[in-house]
Amino acid sequence: MLKEQGLADFVAGRRVIVSGGAGFLGSWLVDALYMLGAEHITIVDNLATGRIDNISHLLGTGRVKLINLPVEKLEPLKGYDFVIHMAARPSPEDYVEHPVETLLASSRGTEVMLETARLSDAVFLLTSTSEVYGDAEVVPTPETYWGKVNPIGPRSCYDEGKRYAEALTVAYARQYGVDVRIARIFNTYGPRLDPGASYARVVPRFIMQALRNEPVTIFGDGKQTRSFCYVSDMTIALLKLLLCGKCKGEVVNLGNDEEVTILELANLIKEIVGSRSEIVFLPPREDDPKRRRPDISKARRLLNWEPTTPLRAGLQKTVEWFRRYAGGGAHVG
Numbered sequence: 589m590l591k592e593q594g595l596a597d598f599v600a601g602r603r604v605i606v607s608g609g610a611g612f613l614g615s616w617l618v619d620a621l622y623m624l625g626a627e628h629i630t631i632v633d634n635l636a637t638g639r640i641d642n643i644s645h646l647l648g649t650g651r652v653k654l655i656n657l658p659v660e661k662l663e664p665l666k667g668y669d670f671v672i673h674m675a676a677r678p679s680p681e682d683y684v685e686h687p688v689e690t691l692l693a694s695s696r697g698t699e700v701m702l703e704t705a706r707l708s709d710a711v712f713l714l715t716s717t718s719e720v721y722g723d724a725e726v727v728p729t730p731e732t733y734w735g736k737v738n739p740i741g742p743r744s745c746y747d748e749g750k751r752y753a754e755a756l757t758v759a760y761a762r763q764y765g766v767d768v769r770i771a772r773i774f775n776t777y778g779p780r781l782d783p784g785a786s787y788a789r790v791v792p793r794f795i796m797q798a799l800r801n802e803p804v805t806i807f808g809d810g811k812q813t814r815s816f817c818y819v820s821d822m823t824i825a826l827l828k829l830l831l832c833g834k835c836k837g838e839v840v841n842l843g844n845d846e847e848v849t850i851l852e853l854a855n856l857i858k859e860i861v862g863s864r865s866e867i868v869f870l871p872p873r874e875d876d877p878k879r880r881r882p883d884i885s886k887a888r889r890l891l892n893w894e895p896t897t898p899l900r901a902g903l904q905k906t907v908e909w910f911r912r913y914a915g916g917g918a919h920v921g
């Protein structure tokens with residue numbers, strides 16, 4: 589499927605560095621870059637939320653190397669064609685337990701990766717987030733919306749960190765002429781979502797709870813909405829944004845624009861799993877956005893891309909992976 593998109597011509601023989609490459613999205617992207625023929629891929633990852641299992645199949649190939657270090661402690665490097673900054677601690681549990689590390693990955697970490705891009709004369713891609721819009725008042729949210737963010741709330745280490753990362757990225761473009769691109773990623777799910785974070789992110793939490801026939805826990809009344817994109821669709825979008833000739837300096841929303849309530853999501857996962865779990869409502873999380881749905885018209889136009897995996901089909905594949913690899917099958921019955 590990747591080769592059909594004509595992406596190999598741009599990747600074959602190139603040198604790439606990916607911070608956060610042992611994580612969920614990072615490891616899918618590293619797999620894709622490897623399959624497309626990248627000559628060398630350096631992964632910078634301290635395995636804070638990522639897993640060595642996600643990349644171990646590549647480490648013996650001689651083309652992929654892991655630097656196990658917090659990216660903010662790395663000396664900027666030279667000699668890359670593409671620099672991709674994905675290192676982050678993107679789950680709500682981490683915002684509470686590791687707010688300082690969460691901010692450092694986006695502040696000093698972004699600086700190190702931008703310096704690497706500047707020294708290498710490389711294309712730079714930042715994986716930002718829909719969280720920069722905060723509790724958006726405009727839904728579907730276009731890239732032109734500036735956001736409604738609490739700078740000192742419990743999520744601020746993540747969303748303000750990413751807002752700073754975006755500001756530093758455009759500053760490097762303006763001052764040093766670095767070729768930058770920013771992806772504002774909306775909720776993405778699929779195999780390799782960290783099962784250990786199953787009590788933080790909504791899709792792995794619901795799947796693990798449903799597989800174990802434990803109560804499926806919803807924060808608030810479940811009427812809040814999200815839009816969920818399957819990981820293979822997201823991987824293609826990220827590659828297209830990285831490789832597109834006319835995307836220098838562009839900021840693009842990436843995600844699926846099909847909006848569902850969290851209660852609908854819980855019921856769909858229960859149905860796919862065939863679970864006996866009851867649904868339990870917990871107090872709402874502070875500053876939890878009420879609606880989240882991307883306006884992806886820019887991605888459609890600029891990248892000639894759109895998500896093609898329906899939510900049910902993507903969840904079926906994800907549940908299958910959790911049953912097989914995340915110990916989720918042991919308790920079903």
Ligand SMILES: NC(=O)c1ccc[n+]([C@@H]2O[C@H](COP(=O)([O-])OP(=O)(O)OC[C@H]3O[C@@H](n4cnc5c(N)ncnc54)[C@H](O)[C@@H]3O)[C@@H](O)[C@H]2O)c1
Nearest residue numbers: 608610611612613634635636637638658659675676775776
């Ligand atoms: N998955 C989503 O729904 C989603 C949504 C919006 C944005 N994003 C962004 O996409 C990127 C990847 O997210 P993901 O979902 O794969 O999360 P993930 O937690 O699976 O991956 C993040 C990776 O970064 C590593 N990391 C964290 N702090 C680090 C540090 N200081 N130094 C080096 N490595 C560090 C982790 O070990 C992990 O491998 C992140 O930038 C995230 O903000 C993801």
